[in-house]
Amino acid sequence: SAVISQKPSRDICQRGTSLTIQCQVDSQVTMMFWYRQQPGQSLTLIATANQGSEATYESGFVIDKFPISRPNLTFSTLTVSNMSPEDSSIYLCSAVGGGNEQFFGPGTRLTVL
Amino acid sequence: QKEVEQDPGPLSVPEGAIVSLNCTYSNSAFQYFMWYRQYSRKGPELLMYTYSSGNKEDGRFTAQVDKSSKYISLFIRDSQPSDSATYLCAITTNTGNQFYFGTGTSLTVIP
Numbered sequence: 272s273a274v275i276s277q278k279p280s281r282d283i284c285q286r287g288t289s290l291t292i293q294c295q296v297d298s299q300v301t302m303m304f305w306y307r308q309q310p311g312q313s314l315t316l317i318a319t320a321n322q323g324s325e326a327t328y329e330s331g332f333v334i335d336k337f338p339i340s341r342p343n344l345t346f347s348t349l350t351v352s353n354m355s356p357e358d359s360s361i362y363l364c365s366a367v368g369g370g371n372e373q374f375f376g377p378g379t380r381l382t383v384l
Numbered sequence: 385q386k387e388v389e390q391d392p393g394p395l396s397v398p399e400g401a402i403v404s405l406n407c408t409y410s411n412s413a414f415q416y417f418m419w420y421r422q423y424s425r426k427g428p429e430l431l432m433y434t435y436s437s438g439n440k441e442d443g444r445f446t447a448q449v450d451k452s453s454k455y456i457s458l459f460i461r462d463s464q465p466s467d468s469a470t471y472l473c474a475i476t477t478n479t480g481n482q483f484y485f486g487t488g489t490s491l492t493v494i495p
Contacts, residue, residue: 272430302481313472313487314428363427370435371416371480375427 273298273366275376283382284354291350292379294364299344302367305337307360308378314363320347354383385410390473390486399495403460407473407486410454414475414484417449419458422470422488431471432458463493 274297284290294303303320318339319327326339341347351358364376390407397403405419416435420428432447434440434456440447446459456475460467473486 304483314485316483319481361425367480370433371476371478372418372430372433373474373476373480373483374430375420378425378427380425 272372273300273368273374275364275366275374277364277376277379279379280377281380281382283384285384286355288354289350289352290354290381291348292362292364294347294349294376296345296366300366300368301344303341303347304365304367304373305339305347305349306363306365306375308363309360317349317362320349351381354381356383359383387411387414387484388473388475388486391489392487394490394492396492396494397463399463399465399493401463401493403463403467403491403493405458405460405471405473405489405491407456407475408454409456409475409484412451412454413477415478416476416480417447417456418474418476419445419447419456420472420474421467422472424469428472460491463491465493465495468492 276295278293305317306314316329317332320339320341322341338350359382361378363378388409419432421431422428434447437449437451444461448457470488470490472488476483
């Protein structure tokens with residue numbers, strides 16, 4: 272299994288600012304993803320974080336709003352840029368193990384005022 | 385048609401009951417099946433992971449996959465109040481580069 276940590280665990284931010292969320296995996300993994308989850312809702316995939324290349328974004332998500340870095344096989348960041356109250360959500364990082372099982376981090380609870 | 389459909393619930397059962405959670409999927413290419421448990425304000429926790437058809441048991445939890453019917457189930461025996469959470473099913477193919485999640489079933493176990 273993979274153990275995933277995220278920082279910060281929560282934050283309250285002002286409209287128009289940006290927040291960078293860090294995700295650290297305790298082992299090397301090939302696939303890492305970023306999700307958003309609204310209260311009471313299922314998971315919405317934002318993008319696949321590709322090591323050494325640009326992230327692959329899902330429909331409705333763009334790089335200018337959600338830039339992602341993945342400098343190595345254990346670490347990734349997601350930035351939520353120019354935030355608005357609609358960006359208030361839980362942001363989750365995940366990684367795929369060798370058997371195609373997916374593990375999640377504890378999440379970052381973001382509130383935008 | 386969604387790739388995976390999950391009974392939305394919510395489900396409320398008395399302590400000690402047997403709980404059955406279910407999902408159906410549309411594409412026979414899916415080979416890996418997962419169940420997650422998510423407590424309020426926490427990230428999803430991988431509960432059960434199975435490959436192809438058959439049953440897998442872990443303590444009070446049994447995951448069942450019927451590929452002929454494209455149906456997956458999670459059974460919880462002797463349910464406890466600590467089992468109260470949202471349960472998500474997830475599926476993926478051999479490449480593991482795309483996952484599909486159910487919408488989640490909220491379970492409450494009443495003491």
